Amino acid sequence: QVQVVESGGGLVQTGGSLRLSCTTSGLPYDFEDYAMGWFRQAPGKAREGVSAISQDGGSIYYRDSVKGRFTISRDNAKNTLYLQMNNLKPEDTAIYYCAAGLNPAVVPGREPPQHYYNYWGQGTQVTVSS
Secondary structure (H helix, E strand, C coil), rough: CCCCECCCCEEEECCCCCEEEEECCCCCCHHCCEEEEEECCCCCCCCEEEEEEEECCCCCEEEEHHHEEEEEEEEECCCCEEEECCCCCCCHCEEEEEEEECCCCCCCCCCCCHCCEEEEECCEEEEEEE
């Protein structure tokens, strides 16, 4: 049984920081075989790609609005994906989802195609107060 579990969300003030983690288990292949992504969905809005990282960590995508504030990383030995979020803004408020996919190419300037990500977590709420 595949499990993708996010943690680390919470309520912070504007300018604060949070570190999201995503652990996986039961994936058909090794964690290192999967591109990983963070997506978010704010109330009343469509889900959007925030950041993604290739299997070896050599290619990374960031949404323009988070560049310079968020950092994605992965620890393949621990089957874990991270998202360090600094200088948070109210517009970052959303449910953040972690996802794994075998096929999606991670391209720095291209939002990760959600339909290529096969396994999704339940999400973790991030709320930034003004």
